[in-house]
Every structure is written in C-alpha cells, then in structure tokens.
C-alpha cells in the first residue's frame with residue numbers, strides 16, 4: 640500500500656475564483672473497493688480512499704450534513720477534484736459504513752442476512768459516530784435478538800443447546816439476525832456500556848459467564864474488548880459464582896417439594912429424594928440456572944411419582960423465572976428505571 644503523496648498544484652477552481660493563485664494539496668490514495676468515478680467526496684481511512692457522494696452522506700448522516708454545510712477550508716486536501724475527509728476509522732469499518740449507505744445490495748441493512756458480530760458492531764459504532772439513526776437502530780435490533788428482554792426469547796429451542804455449551808469455543812450463538820461466538824459477549828458488554836444499551840447487559844453478562852473461567856478472566860487485546868472495565872470483568876467472575884449458587888438453590892427448592900402429603904409413592908420418592916440431595920451436595924453445578932427442565936430429567940435424573948414430578952417441574956419453572964428477574968442483582972447492575980403502568984396510570 641503506497642502512502643499518500645502530497646503534491647501541490649493549482650486547482651482550476653481556485654484560479655477561476657480568485658485573482659491570487661491559491662495552492663491546494665492534491666493527494667493520491669489507494670482506491671478502496673467503493674470508488675464512484677463521479678463521486679463528490681473522498682473519505683480516507685488508513686490511507687485508503689473511498690470516493691462517494693456528499694448528497695447521500697448528508698441525507699442519512701447529520702454529522703456529514705453539518706460538515707458539508709461548513710465552508711471548505713482553502714488549504715484542504717483534494718483528491719481527483721474532490722475534497723478529502725480524513726477519518727480515524729479503520730478502512731474495514733469505514734468500508735462497511737459506506738457500503739451500508741451507498742450499496743442497495745449491501746448485506747448490512749438486509750434483514751434476511753445473518754450478520755457477524757463485527758458487522759453489527761460497525762453499524763452500531765459508526766452509525767452512532769456519524770449520527771445515522773437507522774443504522775444504530777438496526778444494530779440494536781439485531782443485538783436484541785441475542786440479548787432480549789424475555790427469558791423465553793433468550794433460552795429457546797434454537798439457543799438452549801449452544802447457550803449451555805459455551806465452554807466449547809467452536810459453538811456460535813446464532814439467531815436469525817446475528818452470529819457471534821461467546822467470547823464476543825465481552826465486546827457486547829463493552830459496546831452496550833459505551834452506547835447506553837443497558838437492557839442488553841443482564842443476558843450478555845449471563846452469556847459471558849458461561850465461558851470457562853480462563854475465558855472470562857483472560858486478557859483480550861482485541862480492540863473493543865480491551866476497553867472492558869476491571870469492574871465489569873469482576874462482575875462476571877462474581878456473577879458466575881452467584882449463578883452456580885442460584886442453580887443449586889433452585890434444585891434444592893424442587894427436591895423440597897418431593898414426598899409431601901399428596902405423594903403417590905412416599906417410600907420410593909423419599910428414598911430417591913435422599914439420593915438426589917446427596918448427589919446435589921457433591922455435584923459441581925455449572926452456571927446454568929436458566930437451563931430448561933432437562934437439567935431435572937437428565938442431569939439430576941429425577942424418578943419421582945407423577946405428583947412429585949409435577950411439583951418439581953413447576954417449582955423449577957418458578958425459580959428459573961425468578962433467576963432471570965434477578966440477573967441484574969447477580970451481576971451488580973442497577974435496576975432499570977420503573978416503567979409506567981399500563982394505560983399511563
């Protein structure tokens with residue numbers, strides 16, 4: 640990649656507009672993959688240029704609208720007769736942003752495309768930076784499909800398997816809108832912090848806590864995750880421990896419902912209950928309190944009468960719901976602001 644070469648020349652405009660010969664900086668840049676011959680501005684990132692249209696940028700971005708409304712500096716850089724705007728973005732990020740705006744076939748704003756986390760991250764970060772509201776809204780929409788507000792949307796038939804196999808780094812948490820490895824959940828947390836997307840945090844912390852301890856504490860030098868605060872890293876370590884405690888408590892609450900007055904087979908159920916309690920004491924449970932009932936039937940292998948089984952299941956569902964509600968507490972996150980009652984009170 641050749642560095643830009645600055646060379647002075649007299650522009651036709653400056654000659655025609657002023658009697659004094661003004662000199663401007665004509666530069667050369669490597670052409671990026673987005674380069675419209677009749678474009679009207681060259682955006683440069685990492686010395687790669689993208690020749691695009693002022694009108695399209697202004698239409699979608701308040702940032703560029705304001706920038707282009709200002710008079711162009713007389714000594715500004717020029718590239719192929721277009722003003723040059725240098726950015727601090729990476730070329731990859733800027734290309735993604737400009738593609739989303741200029742290419743109607745771009746995958747970025749196509750709802751039928753599954754985007755990678757990095758692509759969604761571009762929409763969120765550059766959409767926010769350049770004030771393109773529909774771009775940030777699309778990023779948030781996609782992230783919410785992974786980190787939703789309702790338990791049934793978070794753990795469902797599509798996600799439960801991958802959600803509880805997070806220790807396997809090859810597993811990707813994929814929805815119809817986004818695919819991301821669990822290790823990227825720390826980027827999600829960092830981005831959510833930086834963009835005030837508080838509602839993503841509880842389930843993002845939960846997903847992040849599913850990684851093994853090494854994965855949780857390991858320093859990540861990648862750009863976004865490297866900005867994660869020590870406090871948030873600590874929240875995850877503490878939260879992982881609290882999730883394990885919650886699961887153990889929830890399972891204990893289930894077993895306490897076994898062998899009550901309505902039990903159909905007290906002798907068998909109480910003996911099995913004792914076995915299961917003993918097993919629970921020694922079982923190194925994982926941080927899975929949101930796992931579905933399969934943890935009772937497969938992992939704890941309950942074999943009670945139908946009445947006790949029903950009690951176990953309903954208690955498990957109730958406690959699991961409470962755990963979802965308590966995620967903010969487990970990860971030391973402030974409660975959401977109180978919502979207005981239906982009908983506006």
Ligand SMILES: [Zn+2]
Pocket residue numbers: 897898902903904905908943944945946947948
């Ligand atoms: Zn029973």
